[in-house]
Amino acid sequence: AYLVDDAEFDRQIDELGVTEVGTAAGMYIERGMYKIKKAIQNFFRELLELLFQAAALTIDTIRTFFLIVLAILGPIAFALSVWDGFQSTLVTWIQRYIQTYLWLPVADLFSTILAKIQVLMLQNDISELTNNPAADLDSSNTCYIxxxxxxxxxxxxxxxxxxxxxxxxxAGNYNRAVNTTAMQGGSVVGSVAGGVAGNLAGRAGKLLK
Incomplete structure (x- = not known):
């Protein structure tokens, strides 16, 4: 208790008196080391809390930026998808847009899990302090970090x-299905066009004869 309570530390020092100078010096050193340890733990905890909030904000900002860029590229992807060889452009754009949009629900789910774990940690600390007011919560601080x-x-x-x-x-199967359908459609159109062209050429040859 004397490590964290100044009154308790002064009381124990007064009880030792001048005859226990070595013990008092050891208590001063131990108390100083404890304060340094707590200062380092608080520094890392505050740093990690800052990085934790920064990570959440970074994901949200990048998601918004990606969605804006994809919204701008949407009409271009739709226009390119009508050309032969670019049929997968629209499907790829839709896939990436949905994937980026899902960042927010996934982040909310992850935040809910973290909040639940944090509540359980706090409840455990409260329970320990209720049962033992002088309980050491260093292990809880380590778990929190x-x-x-x-x-x-x-x-x-x-x-x-x-x-x-x-x-x-x-989505991958859907992309392949769209590409296959587009290729089949192109083959059918090419066959029909070839048949029509051959029929016209045959009629033109008969007329010339």
């Missing part, structure tokens, strides 16, 4: 998870 690191890394995996959702939803 690790929790922040997990959150920072998790936010930057949101684009990857959104891509998994698109692939699991069958």
């Amino acid at each position: 690790i929790f922040m690191i997990i959150g920072i890394i998790g936010y930057f995996t949101i684009p990857t998870v959104s891509g998994w959702i698109i692939q699991a939803g069958g």
Whole structure:
């Protein structure tokens, strides 16, 4: 208790008296080391909290920027998709737009999980302090720092998870189906055009005869 409570520290120092100078010096050193340790922990905790908030804001900002760019490129992708060889342009644009749009729901789901874990951590700390007011919460602070690191890394995996959702939803199969249909349609049109051209050429030859 004397590490965190100044009154308790002064009381124990007064009880030692002048005969226990070595013990008092050891208490001063131990208290100083404890304060340095707490200062370092608080610094890392505040730094990780800042990075945690920055990661969430970065994902949201990049998502908005990507959606604006994709909205601008949408008409261009639609125009190019009518040309032979560019049939997959529109499907690719739709796939990327949906994938980017899903960043927000995935981020909300991840934030909900983090909030639930944080509530459980706080409840555990409250329970420990209720049962033992002098309980040491250093382990909880360490868990909180690790929790922040997990959150920072998790936010930057949101684009990857959104891509998994698109692939699991069958977007790749849909893209291949559209390309196959377009190729078949082009073959049919080419066959019809060739047949019409051959028929006209045959009639023209008969007329010349």
